[in-house]
Amino acid sequence: MISKFQNSLFVTFFLLFSVCSLTAQESDANSKFTIAFGSCNRVDLPNPFWEDIASKDPDVFIWGGDVIYADTDNMKKMEAMYSKQKNNDTYKSFAAQTEILGTWDDHDYGINDGGAEYSKKQSSQKLFLDFLNVPEDSEIRNKEGVYMAKDYQLGDKLIKIIVLDTRYFRTELTDDRKSGKRYVPNANGEGTVLGAEQWQWLTEQLNQQSDYCIVMSSIQFLSAEHGFETWGNFPGEVTRFENLLKSGNASNVILLSGDRHISEFSKKEISGLEYPLIDFTSSGLTHSYTSYKGEPNKYRIGEVISDRSYGLLTLDLKNNLVNFKIMGINDQILSELNQEY
Template identity: 60%
Template structure:
């Protein structure tokens, strides 16, 4: 009688575990998860690597400032990259998930730097070493760190594009307003991406994909704060928007970092059947804690000023996308859902 009771309990427990497993599989099936983050000082604690690893996401994207080198000394820069790579929590995380990414000014080499930075070719190779770009990759042979990768899941394609907003970028126009650092330029010869990268981006967007996620590093939609933004080159913003409309690319999502804050921005474009969302997540180890407000006509929700990373879950069966600004201890600090 005792053995029978044990067997019944064992069978019941087995059924419960199987049911839970099936439910978990059902919940996760058809979902593609993207993690991203920016603004990471190697000398400061990063509370997120183990937490992000537990999400079992499909890819992690660096949004820039993986280190704070700010130097023309490539030996110093290499030491900083090696220090970051050898942080035990990051090393384990990077070995468990595909890593992509772009740079921003501090891992590019100098604060707010663009095409004028004289060590950019050497810096490029160090950055590509850091994110594990194969030695025979095309990006190794071209200027800049822009790249793309297609992921095929449940019969659908997710294209991830990382742009380089540093290597080719023209000089910025200093603002007259003392409350702002930069002002929009009227010089239409100025460029954000450069001729070759623009042509490459047009070709990438012409390729069929069910979702296209573009990492820009600097913000695209928020353009009133007077710091670095695509809005400093209004003609390049217009060109990007025209390209999206012309390409008929499905479900394009923008990601950005740089600002030491996190926020969602959204804009309706006449030629798109969906709103353009710019999800800003920054920073991983330090943030703009003295932030006291700034205008953003496209903002949805509130600005987050605590340490954060971005989590995107694409439901490939419904085309619904969940955007989450994640904080410590798995706290969802802000969320947004969009149907595509």
């Protein structure tokens, strides 16, 4: 027979155990940060992923570009396409419960493979920021381009998300179809991806202390051999970015990209950088490169995924581990990568 004293001890132990268990669970939950991202989304095709992404309860979703396929200087047409996407039932429900950041790429910018020369870029910028619900009084509205940054504090850890604009300031590409590729690297390091003002801003951001820094770039950074759009078409810009990583105070920088209608992981060891640079490409959300037969990428880890997909990152701040997943239809994990930092 259990005495009142024994029963009291049992209850006290049970309550203490429960509190400790809850505290441990809360601690684990507070040490993880989840980012979902995706690109290449047509409003005239089924949007299959929003409920799946919502089920992962991401802390933030990042658009990687090509939110719509407008390719136009008709701003009424562009606005109508944004409105259609914004009012898609599953996306609307997702956006109501999830923080959304993002950048554009060429097709929502307004011109295929377009850059600084696009005549409607200021009007297009307004429509893009309207789509993201950026407040009218935000400083983002008062500058050229759609680049932005946001910090997230989890306990004593700081996560910085940087969203770049690889369109508004980007100078001319070198078109050389005779080489068998659409574009080749510019000679003598000529041209710019980001432009002087954005480079200055990026330098300031990467000089700030952070434990993890996620950089969304729309176009690929590491994969540079395929002959389409890539940072590799501007070798001087690649060198500049890598040098900035080595001299800045941001730790564990991770690149995200889209554009290509394929998904893949790329990884490069850079002399002078204490961690490997990973470029996680996720594309596309509604359509993909189904006829893909292969292309070179000396930094590729694993296989190219040519099915529709979105990207998922889980930052485990307690164990200094990042899990990368390429997620397909029906919640299928198409490819996965783990990296210790």
